């Protein structure tokens with residue numbers, strides 16, 4: 001079901017006109033649908049069904065506390081990649097025993113804190129990290145649950161910046177090397193081998209790369225079992241794509257069914273780390289047209305959202321639909337929608353057919369994933385407000401940043 005829909009020429013989030021949100025909280029403003037988040041999370045939980053395992057939402061996609069709290073109440077686990085993300089999950093009421101910790105550069109402090117709160121598992125990405133984690137756990141007299149993130153060397157067929165499962169990527173341990181690393185882990189009394197993990201990339205629109213990776217992982221599990229090393233869970237990472245324009249990723253249920261089928265009757269718990277597929281189409285970014293600037297070569301519409309608010313178009317040439325909140329009767333023209341930032345790469349959409357006038361409100365669609373969470377203060381722009389819509393109600397879940405927020409912690413030199 002869609003939660004951002006048009007009714008009588010006006011764009012709604014659930015049962016609330018988006019115009020009401022823009023009027024109350026201003027623009028640029030991220031708006032999320034509670035029902036959309038819920039539905040997307042539940043599609044994973046239901047597809048997993050009674051199979052042992054966990055859906056660990058990758059909070060890097062959208063880490064607003066209200067969203068995390070909502071997902072925690074639904075029973076979600078969480079995939080984190082920093083100490084900051086760990087604190088967010090805890091603050092939002094997430095259960096530490098449902099947290100997996102990914103990432104290539106975990107610090108001693110981050111490891112120590114994660115051990116103290118008792119996370120479910122560390123996804124270890126290198127031999128050096130394994131040794132350090134063993135040391136940190138030993139110093140505390142604790143045992144760290146580990147899963148090795150292996151790099152299965154499969155081509156995810158996605159944008160090179162978000163492809164992670166190839167040999168040339170910095171992530172994970174080469175799959176050929178994994179048996180030796182597991183053997184080493186088995187010798188370290190402060191480590192408990194629990195799982196095997198991979199994440200091959202993001203915005204995947206086909207099943208084949210996932211299944212190819214799974215096949216390689218299962219071979220590895222058999223090889224390890226023959227050596228007396230037993231794996232109890234398989235973590236397949238995130239990566240399932242979404243429809244931004246005309247992509248046709250498999251539905252969650254189909255993806256999960258294909259994985260379960262390949263797994264057969266192996267007694268392995270299944271873990272997933274979805275980010276984008278839960279959040280992308282659960283959010284939009286509202287912006288207002290400031291000026292129209294037709295030139296001989298191009299028509300520019302200067303809007304009040306910029307690359308600091310949503311860097312995806314600039315960074316990955318990502319395409320996100322841009323829709324007016326209210327339709328106008330006039331004939332559309334072709335516009336490049338550019339922000340106020342002093343960079344040629346500052347655009348949210350190019351060559352869009354729109355009937356717009358200054359002051360009009362627009363929605364950048366599919367903005368719930370890697371939108372606000374990748375935003376910055378470049379050009380000393382405060383980050384946008386964030387609002388959750390629930391039925392016909394709206395809730396401010398992050399206030400727009402003020403100048404005081406922006407300079408907090410800065411100091412002048414002494415005279």
Ligand code: LLP
Nearest residue numbers: 058102199202203238239273274275276370
């Ligand atoms: N697990 C790990 C270890 C990851 O590195 C990621 C994403 C995920 C899970 C979640 O993947 P997802 O389900 O969202 O595809 N900023 C880029 C996407 C970067 C993804 C990084 N890792 C974008 O805006 O397209």
